[in-house]
Amino acid sequence: MSKTILILGASFAGLQIAHRLLKYTLPGLKDTYKVIVVSPTDHHYWNLAAVRAIVPGQIPDDKVFASIPDGLAGYNGKAEFVLGAASALDPTSKIVTISTASGERKQAYDILVLATGSRAIGDVPWKASLAGYEATKEGLHKVQKQVKDAKSIVVGGAGPTGVEAAAELGFEYGKNKEITLITGGSQLLVGVPPHVAAFSETELKKLHVSLLYSTKITSASTLSSGQTELTLSNGSTMTVDLYLPTIGLLPNTEYVPKQLLNEKGDVMVDQFLRVKSVSDVWAAGDIVDCQPGQFVYTDKQAAAVAKNLDLVLKGKQPVVYKSDGDPMLAVSLGRSRGTGRFGNMKLPSLIVWLVKGRTMNVQKQSGLVMGTAF
Numbered sequence: 001m002s003k004t005i006l007i008l009g010a011s012f013a014g015l016q017i018a019h020r021l022l023k024y025t026l027p028g029l030k031d032t033y034k035v036i037v038v039s040p041t042d043h044h045y046w047n048l049a050a051v052r053a054i055v056p057g058q059i060p061d062d063k064v065f066a067s068i069p070d071g072l073a074g075y076n077g078k079a080e081f082v083l084g085a086a087s088a089l090d091p092t093s094k095i096v097t098i099s100t101a102s103g104e105r106k107q108a109y110d111i112l113v114l115a116t117g118s119r120a121i122g123d124v125p126w127k128a129s130l131a132g133y134e135a136t137k138e139g140l141h142k143v144q145k146q147v148k149d150a151k152s153i154v155v156g157g158a159g160p161t162g163v164e165a166a167a168e169l170g171f172e173y174g175k176n177k178e179i180t181l182i183t184g185g186s187q188l189l190v191g192v193p194p195h196v197a198a199f200s201e202t203e204l205k206k207l208h209v210s211l212l213y214s215t216k217i218t219s220a221s222t223l224s225s226g227q228t229e230l231t232l233s234n235g236s237t238m239t240v241d242l243y244l245p246t247i248g249l250l251p252n253t254e255y256v257p258k259q260l261l262n263e264k265g266d267v268m269v270d271q272f273l274r275v276k277s278v279s280d281v282w283a284a285g286d287i288v289d290c291q292p293g294q295f296v297y298t299d300k301q302a303a304a305v306a307k308n309l310d311l312v313l314k315g316k317q318p319v320v321y322k323s324d325g326d327p328m329l330a331v332s333l334g335r336s337r338g339t340g341r342f343g344n345m346k347l348p349s350l351i352v353w354l355v356k357g358r359t360m361n362v363q364k365q366s367g368l369v370m371g372t373a374f
Helices: 012-028 047-053 068-072 133-149 160-173 194-206 295-313 349-357 362-370
Strands: 003-008 033-039 043-045 065-067 079-090 095-100 103-108 111-114 118-120 152-156 178-182 209-212 217-222 228-232 237-240 242-245 249-251 281-283 328-332 338-342
Touching: 003 012, 003 103, 012 033, 012 068, 012 295, 012 362, 033 068, 043 133, 043 362, 047 133, 047 160, 065 068, 065 133, 065 362, 068 079, 068 362, 079 103, 111 295, 133 242, 152 160, 152 228, 152 237, 160 178, 160 194, 160 209, 160 328, 178 237, 194 209, 194 338, 217 242, 228 242, 281 295, 295 328, 328 349, 338 349
Parallel strands: 003 033, 003 111, 033 079, 111 281, 152 178, 152 242, 178 209
Antiparallel strands: 043 065, 079 095, 095 103, 118 249, 217 228, 228 237, 328 338
16 A cells, blocks of 8 residues: 655745655655645745845746646656645644645645745745735735835845845835835844945945844834835834835744644754654754754755655664754845855855856756756
């Protein structure tokens, strides 16, 4: 009887794990396995390029969206795609409840991978919508139109997404629109070495982006004019045509039993990326508690989970995932510059532009979705 590997989530982590198992692990096993991939969207969203895609005309839809079922179709029935979302997990009975358009589905599993990612706070296109492909695409188009029409734009938050979004807007519109980046921190990219933050500040100023430090946006309300009124922690208010918050992500873990989550809602994993306190459940990506939610870590975690599943399914011991290496970060600063860190070392602008900023890596979308990258 066929056994089931159930993968919840079909983004950067879930798709990599699925393809690696289907291509390299399953063909070498004595038992017959089937991989079932569950996602609320049937198109993968290359959200790494969202900061540039919000600028009208920069990146077409077919560069940021790609069909997930098409990428799983070539495995001779070994892979199944389910359009839906997990609503409950019972690790004792090893059953996941999936909500689909046709009703509730109870799916048993032998091995479960949690890779359901995170969602953005606010009506912004930084992450895929849980409402699916059309909702994500419509949300992106809505922001594109708002960006085009706005004369004043505030980006809230100076993490990587906030800095990149402000830089893209400044690169395109800095001389014609009022672009402001507001952060509660005393520097950009809190946590990076000061010289990396200083370089980012210099580049944003060259792009005519105004910076407001040590100030939090305490509330945002829509006016009858369609503009947004921002109340700031310094007691002042700002009225702007468009407000783009980039502060915070929420893990998509509502279906996971509370005892498996930390206080932030992240899944607690051990040194092998197995979910603690349960059997045969693994996790990777934004939802795990061992590293920040960044692509560079998600990519490494997915490869590690796939490797460990390969070992375990072949009767071997898993290997430790090393999550304590030098911190890494690459930040594009418009369409011609960039910065980042590897440990305390600043990455050269040219290197960041070559490996990320030139194209935001949209050319890698096909390899991820079709599995040719692995």
